[in-house]
Amino acid sequence: MRLIDVKEVIEIVEKMCIQANIQLGEDVIEALEASIQKENSPIGKEILEKLVRNAQIAREKDMPICQDTGMAVFFVEIGQEVQFLGGNLTEAINEGVRRGYKEGYLRKSVVLDPLLRKNSGDNTPAVIHYDIKPGNQVKIVFAPKGFGSENMSAIKMLNPSDGEKGVIAFVENTVSKAGPNPCPPIVVGVGIGGTMEKAALLAKKALTREIGTYNEQEYYKTLEKKLLQRLNYLGIGPQGLGGNTTALAVHVETFPTHIAGLPVAVNINCHAARHVEVIL
Known part of the structure; x- marks a missing residue:
């Protein structure tokens, strides 16, 4: 049995929230750059070039790629030989989101009730999907969704x-x-x-x-x-x-x-x- 303290999860999730919103993945940038070469519209080419430049500026200046920093969505695969210590895993993920969106100066876009519309103030709760797998590893995928x-x-x-x-x-x-x-x-x-x-x-x-x-x-x-x-x-x-x-x-x-x-x-x-x- 592998033991993981939820404090480690909090710290990792906090960093993931900031990284995802500031550093666009190389796969996306490469796809945008490749599209510039294939785009037949002059305006389209110019827009694609600006999207790439926008991503570069965000990375250079540690600023969000977009003003909509999304609702926090997680896919978490947990090895069945893992045990979490020190608290509740869902609460730990939400605490990581809370800290990440505060420290990264990311927009808080979540309302606590879909009809009453009061903002939670910290972009929680996150939407979390769990999947139990064999083994002793934990994979966390974070995808902020605008x-x-x-x-x-x-x-x-x-x-x-x-x-x-x-x-x-x-x-x-x-x-x-x-x-x-x-x-x-x-x-x-x-x-x-x-x-x-x-x-x-x-x-x-x-x-x-x-x-x-x-x-x-x-x-x-x-x-x-x-x-x-x-x-x-x-x-x-x-x-x-x-x-x-x-x-x-x-x-x-x-x-x-x-x-x-x-x-x-x-x-x-x-x-x-x-x-x-x-x-x-």
Whole structure:
């Protein structure tokens, strides 16, 4: 049995909150730079160049990449041979968020009640998804989610007979309706299967994959490439001003489902696809 003090978790989460909001991942920057070379719109090229420069300035000046520093979303994989000491793990993660958003001067965007709308003042509580795995390691993935893109996400319960064509049409329609609102070029997470909530969770987790990685199954790898091509044919372009760079990547994740259903969720992320990962 491996013992981990929750104080260590608090310190790690605090640093992750600041890092993710200030240092855009190299995978995203490389994807933006590659898009500059392929973008056929002069305005689109200029916007992509400014997005890269914005990320550079944020890193140089220790400032947030975007004013919306997001709702704190965590995916936590816990080895079944791990025991946490000194307190509650969920409370420790929230304390790390509380400290990180204060020390990093990050905007606090969470309201305590969805209708009464009183701000919590410290960006807690975080949304935390736990998964128990074999072994004695803990993997924490943090992905702050801004709501300009979150609001453009959607879920639909398709009929099994809709098949691949139905999935493609739904993804394409969702992105088309979103237009410029999620600050393209976007990253699109697609969850297929499970139940309604499982599909949504798959789509969210898909956004934490590095750009340039593909689904391990050849069929879904091909589907990812097909979807990316179709989305870029929409012509929405960088910041919605036209061009052939509407999306940087499409990531598809799947799960077994019921014989009577075909749940599909689309979770959209803006060009600042922020996520960091730490293994304890």
